[in-house]
Amino acid sequence: MIIKEINIRKMKMTMKTPFVTGLGTFQEKDFLILEVKDELGNTGWGESVAFSTPWYSEETLGTNLHMINDFLIPIVLGKEIGHPDEVSQLFSTIRKNNMAKSAVEGAIWDLYAKRNKMTLGHALGGKQDKIEVGISIGIHENMADLVGTVRGFIKEGYKRIKVKIKPGHDIEVLRELRRNFPDVPLMADANSAYTLDDIELLKQLDEFNLTMIEQPLASDDIIDHATLQKQLKTAICLDESIHSLEDTRKAIELGSTQVINVKIGRVGGLTEAKKIHDYCMEKNIPVWCGGMLESGIGRAHNIALTTLPNFILPGDTAGSSRYWEKDIISPEVIVEDGYITVPTAYGIGYEPDCEAMDSYTVEYTQFKAY
Numbered sequence: 001m002i003i004k005e006i007n008i009r010k011m012k013m014t015m016k017t018p019f020v021t022g023l024g025t026f027q028e029k030d031f032l033i034l035e036v037k038d039e040l041g042n043t044g045w046g047e048s049v050a051f052s053t054p055w056y057s058e059e060t061l062g063t064n065l066h067m068i069n070d071f072l073i074p075i076v077l078g079k080e081i082g083h084p085d086e087v088s089q090l091f092s093t094i095r096k097n098n099m100a101k102s103a104v105e106g107a108i109w110d111l112y113a114k115r116n117k118m119t120l121g122h123a124l125g126g127k128q129d130k131i132e133v134g135i136s137i138g139i140h141e142n143m144a145d146l147v148g149t150v151r152g153f154i155k156e157g158y159k160r161i162k163v164k165i166k167p168g169h170d171i172e173v174l175r176e177l178r179r180n181f182p183d184v185p186l187m188a189d190a191n192s193a194y195t196l197d198d199i200e201l202l203k204q205l206d207e208f209n210l211t212m213i214e215q216p217l218a219s220d221d222i223i224d225h226a227t228l229q230k231q232l233k234t235a236i237c238l239d240e241s242i243h244s245l246e247d248t249r250k251a252i253e254l255g256s257t258q259v260i261n262v263k264i265g266r267v268g269g270l271t272e273a274k275k276i277h278d279y280c281m282e283k284n285i286p287v288w289c290g291g292m293l294e295s296g297i298g299r300a301h302n303i304a305l306t307t308l309p310n311f312i313l314p315g316d317t318a319g320s321s322r323y324w325e326k327d328i329i330s331p332e333v334i335v336e337d338g339y340i341t342v343p344t345a346y347g348i349g350y351e352p353d354c355e356a357m358d359s360y361t362v363e364y365t366q367f368k369a370y
């Protein structure tokens, strides 16, 4: 296929409720949507999951826009591409900037699947026709509010509950949740809020029978996590520390992690995500798909990836209505009794809702190959 046209939309959407982590509060979501067209008029869609500020990683919407405009589009525009796996190879001359790469690569994967009349899940080698989903809940200062929120999501059928923790907002929160919900699969995400000095506190988490603790230590660490894992019964799951198959291999060899949270944007795209999935499967390390508060386009990519067989733990891909009054895809992502039925239409399986998409677009840039 020849990449004939790439359109970038700068989007602004407002989340229904603010999402609070140990590092910041979000309600406005500014992000990029990419539209890629081939010579036959097929269209693929991708999303940059970078946030507008560098709290999660060093990438932002601004850095992504720069990388995509000035470096990535010139590499693929007008180029003949046989298979989307070639894209990560083409981008390998550019260091890091994984979310920017992933936005372009994801749109090309969708394009490839549509052109070959298959679902994106099938194009990746996935087989599951429905996926189990969990929910990620931000920090609530009021405990009764949190318990009420969790109760609501359990009633909706979500398969596991993940709560954000930070120093001063950890043991008591988890104790109260366990008191109210003794049997629900529960996990905690620290977003790197602790250090090895907190080891005694972190050991206390073992009493809550958590399915895992996600990224307790520094976002660039795999050494201290190995030290911590030796002293914890609770499985550690790495998120921020994993950017590639190589990071995955090293973390597993060191014993730093027993579970991997795969985020397509963080690892540079679907090709690398699939490699990480395959390696973890070989090593008996379960994986799940994390979320970046995506719009429907990014959400659809997550669903397709989750159809691969080693995604055996529920991911963070909640339904559209969890975050948005109106999503930019049709139909919206719907969760029923904790499951999403994988769409069977070609590519990502959801159509962009052009009217909604236009209403959230604040800037539009077009690149054409002649």
Ligand code: MG
Residues within 6 Å of the ligand: 189, 191, 214, 215, 239, 240, 261, 290
């Ligand atoms: Mg996380």
